[in-house]
Amino acid sequence: MTKLSVNINKIATLRNARGGNNPNVVKVALDCERFGAQGITVHPRPDERHIRYQDVLDLAPVLHTEFNIEGYPDKRYMELIKKVKPIQATLVPDPPDAITSNSGWDTITHQEFLKDIVAELKETGTRVSIFINPDPKFFEPAKTIGTDRVELYTEPYATLYPTDKEKAVKPYVEVAHLAKELGLGLNAGHDLDLHNLKFLKESIPFLDEVSIGHALVCDALYYGLENTIQMYRRQLDL
Ligand SMILES: CC(=O)[C@@H](O)[C@H](O)COP(=O)(O)O
Numbered sequence: 441m442t443k444l445s446v447n448i449n450k451i452a453t454l455r456n457a458r459g460g461n462n463p464n465v466v467k468v469a470l471d472c473e474r475f476g477a478q479g480i481t482v483h484p485r486p487d488e489r490h491i492r493y494q495d496v497l498d499l500a501p502v503l504h505t506e507f508n509i510e511g512y513p514d515k516r517y518m519e520l521i522k523k524v525k526p527i528q529a530t531l532v533p534d535p536p537d538a539i540t541s542n543s544g545w546d547t548i549t550h551q552e553f554l555k556d557i558v559a560e561l562k563e564t565g566t567r568v569s570i571f572i573n574p575d576p577k578f579f580e581p582a583k584t585i586g587t588d589r590v591e592l593y594t595e596p597y598a599t600l601y602p603t604d605k606e607k608a609v610k611p612y613v614e615v616a617h618l619a620k621e622l623g624l625g626l627n628a629g630h631d632l633d634l635h636n637l638k639f640l641k642e643s644i645p646f647l648d649e650v651s652i653g654h655a656l657v658c659d660a661l662y663y664g665l666e667n668t669i670q671m672y673r674r675q676l677d678l
């Protein structure tokens with residue numbers, strides 16, 4: 441079964457726009473779980489443009505499903521993970537000023553750095569996933585790093601999907617089988633939506649988890665949050 445982890449970054453974007461507490465991020469996260477989300481993902485960025493570090497502390501004790509905290513492993517992120525001990529920490533190489541995540545890790549160049557970080561996080565009992573491009577050369581180094589899972593960065597797939605879905609998914613299927621051979625768990629995320637999700641799942645049926653936020657929140661403006669989460673779940677429960 442492929443789990444749906446709902447990324448609530450954009451709920452916090454809306455909350456921050458007026459400086460109050462509407463929408464209430466904790467309430468929305470609990471409602472997402474009630475509506476069928478099998479996990480909640482947040483990405484507290486250093487500038488706190490959407491999810492704040494305090495949101496993470498507020499969410500951790502009340503969530504019932506898997507809590508996945510994404511971020512670049514700087515001092516503040518590492519301290520947060522050690523304090524909160526989420527089910528999963530997903531490491532991304534985003535620079536502080538990135539408008540959004542736009543690449544996976546170079547696990548060759550950063551192998552020693554990531555090996556230490558992953559070992560430190562795993563000591564807390566947290567499952568570690570690292571964001572990765574669908575390039576086979578990065579996968580054996582990822583295994584050496586000691587990560588439990590990799591998360592396929594799917595923006596390139598989503599970009600090409602409308603014009604050539606077979607070409608778009610090909611590299612992802614190849615590296616998914618490589619990850620499986622290496623014993624790496626397999627997540628995927630970024631720019632997945634109601635158009636491209638089902639084909640990805642059909643092409644990689646052994647995906648452990650997809651984390652989806654931006655498109656899902658946009659869809660919820662038209663279909664409602666509960667209906668939207670159910671629509672995404674139906675794309676996965678084939
Ligand atoms: C890692 C990833 O691809 C997304 O979860 C990313 O965290 C989205 O960040 P924004 O919501 O800031 O675009």
Ligand SMILES: NCC(=O)COP(=O)(O)O
Nearest residue numbers: 447629630631651653654
């Ligand atoms: N890891 C991907 C994620 O959490 C959400 O990405 P997006 O759906 O907001 O592009």
